[in-house]
Amino acid sequence: MKISAEEIKKIALLSRLEIKEDQIDSTGKQLNDILSYMDLISQVDITDVQPTAHAVSMRNVMRDDVPRPSLPNDKALQNAPEPENGYFKVPKVIQD
């Protein structure tokens, strides 16, 4: 196995996914399959290939600095589970 149980736990934490103890083995196997596929890709000779920054070959898509109407406050908060005085209310947070 290329990917350890520790790494799986870390990836799960970073992606805010809950992976139960008994799922670690199967998840690891799936991730390893993906990594093996990447290994296959890395066998391609890319000596003369420029790194790709984007899937489409367009450049410089920009807009003028002209204001457009924003959403009204009630619309902005429409999907918020707990709006309060025009704010989005969230559980207490301390940055980790």
Add this chain to the structure above:
Amino acid sequence: MKYESVIGLEVHVELKTKTKIFCGCSTEFGAEPNTHVCPICLGLPGVLPVLNKEVLHFAIKAGLALHCDILPFSKFDRKNYYYPDLPKNFQTSQFDLPICKGGYVDIEVNGEARRIHLTRIHMEEDAGKLVHSGATIDTSDSTCVDYNRTGVPLLEIVGEPELRSGEEARAYLEKLRAVLQYLGVSDCRLEEGSMRCDANISVRPVGSTTLGTKTEIKNINSFSGVQKGIEYEAVRQAQILDEGGTIQQATRGWEEAKGITVLQRIKEGDSDYRYFPEPDLIPIEVAPAYIEEVRGELPEMPDARRKRFMEELGLPEYDANLLTLEKQTADYFEAVVRDGADAKTASNWMLGEFAKKLNEEGLRADQAPVQPDRLAELLGLIAKGTISGKIAKTVLPEMWSSGKTAAAVVKEKGLVQITDTGALEEIVKKIIAANPQSVADYRAGKKKAIGFLVGQIMKETKGRANPGAVNELLTKNLQ
């Protein structure tokens, strides 16, 4: 042991565009919470951000003024982290291909000129504002979020760790502010958060070439705070090392009121931001012709202006430095001179009485109720001998509060200087007669006694006597 500090600053400035970096929401400050938001800056699914042209323009302008290389090919990346001030759970920033690389800022501290190199400048979006419901973050059980600031364009300017003292850090930051203000790309108000500064600092024994463990100081919101925070942290780290301790890699907050840094959180290794190219934004190619076009827009920069003030207007270096530190001050000064005032007199007033009034009221030069032409008129009255410089100091506050012209204030208050020697001589004679003791002292060789007599005459004339004429008449009549 003697230690030296190694300091690097990361500076964020908000760009003065009308709209946000990736959507058409207004960037105006002070709106009701969550009223300058739209599906794009709220990070709703299925939206397509598009770069604001002016952000790229300002970034290139700043890069050129700071002597950076403008990268011909640049792109945006996602910086992933979870914190509710980012509705998307990532910040759109630039990782490996920032718009500017290299560059430098020249500073001068205690007569020593130094060149501080820049690592890079990149474009990114600002985050929202968290408002804690309780008295402090620890006592709050919830947090309110306002996303108006989310998506306001930022430049992050990363400096090399080449600064050696709090004083140098301050000079560097002041110079950056001057340059960006001259360009008109940012207000750079530390107090209002349109310029923010994080300082990385470590100390090492003098002569050592290995770097010590660094701490990061956050929450700095004044120029004196930058200097004092770094000075405090350098001493704190040196003490720990002297006592045989080790420095903990951590983020520390600067507490302005107490003048100390306090531990915020311990850092273990680099955060795992998992940068990857932003698939929703198209890469940027900057044509050499466009770079030249922007270069052509660069105004006179603070260093050039300072030099011109010294060479063309004959100002001392000290004056030229202070007058060019903020663009508004330099603009005001030049307007006063254009309206006919002598440069050195105008400078003395700008740095003296005028600066005092501005500081008292927390204003910038361009916000002063007395316009440059009005100040020039006041200085003109001194030059013509209509009023003395001392009287003028009482006229300025009056102009400031009433909005009247200098001439009107002088006329109303009867402040016109007495230069009529006949009238003055009478007063001089009267004072001599009334103060035989001082006269005797003077004649006995105590030349200082004349000061008292001058004072009496000024009192008698309510300061309106021409000081030169008074001296002359006194000396003559005392012989």
